Amino acid sequence: MPDYKAFRVELADKIAHVQINRPEKINAMNADFWREIIEVFREIEDNDAVRVVVLSGAGKHFSSGIDLMMLASVGAKLGPDAGRNARSLRRTILELQASFNAVDNCSKPVIAAIQGYCLGGAIDLVSACDMRYSTVDAQFSIKEIDIGMAADVGTLQRLPRIIGDGMMRELAYTGRTVDGEEAQRLGLVNRTYADQDALLEGVFEIARQIAAKSPIAVQGTKEMIRYMRDHRVDDGLEYIATWNASMLQSADLRVAMTAHMSKQKPEFAD
Structure with a gap:
């Protein structure tokens, strides 16, 4: 696999381990992240040696969501004309959506291993995965409502099919935090683990079971x-x-x- 700025990718035993690798920035999703995730999953799609993908975050947290500096830079590009601003924003949003569509469209199962923060854009990302597992103390939140916007890269479209419409609305309207245990009760995660080591051990065991199948x-x-x-x-x-x-x-x-x-x-x- 090529080297990436925002990711570390390793292949072993027919499992591709894709790790968001910006722990010093709480794995915030910067411009490199949004561009490279498409490249990562294109490589995975083209590699027949990969049968299943584990997606994780380096350090104490899975991801704090979109990098706010990147969000600010998008706003800084806006000018006085509303029509041209709208066209530019729409193009940017569609480009960001394509990044997580690459995960959803991957023909191989993608398993998310989540510890610590899973906020905002990170919810969009894990909603595009096949299955989700977390530590008991993981923290999930649809944070977009707290920065004055509607989530726009997949949460509102994919999450109702995972946890149901009513609970999705509650979480989207309030932005409240859900821990790993509640996430399991809601069906957001399949199972919880005591800590990050146990989480990765459990998720890789599931991945190995899948990789052994046709x-x-x-x-x-x-x-x-x-x-x-x-x-x-x-x-x-x-x-x-x-x-x-x-x-x-x-x-x-x-x-x-x-x-x-x-x-x-x-x-x-x-």
Whole structure:
């Protein structure tokens, strides 16, 4: 993997560990972050050796959200004409949305490991992941309301499908902080861990379980789940029938069935 300014990326055992690497800035999302995350996930998408992604933050906190200096710089570019300002702001917002769409659109499962702060834009980011796990003392907050704006890079669109509409509205309107235990009760995280070491150990164990499965089956499953967010049941059934008309011809099916019958551990090609 290439070197990045805002991330550290390591690949081992078919798992890509993508770590936000600005601990001295509470992993705030600066311009490098927004640009590089697209590059990171493009590399992951193109690398068949990667079967699952773990996304974490270096240091004591996952991320404090968008870098306020970057937000201020966007405002400083505005001029006297409202129409041109609107066009410029819209273009910037769509560019930021594309950064987290790259995570959502990744064909490999993405697992977020969250400790400490997960605020504002960090909620947008983890909402684009497949699953979320945290420490018990993690702190989640949709902070945009407290800086006078509506969240605009995915939280309000993705989070209702994770925790439900009513609770999403409460958190979005109040900006209140949710700890790891409440986050688990809400379904925002699947499980909590006592500390960061236990969190990473637990998340990597889940990642290893996924990485041991057929990549054809795992990625097909993710595609079907994503498709169903925006389609009817009959659309989804039609799509999976067409999809599996091809994918059931994969050697992975034979490998899995043979291993199951012989009580052996299957080994799948990338």
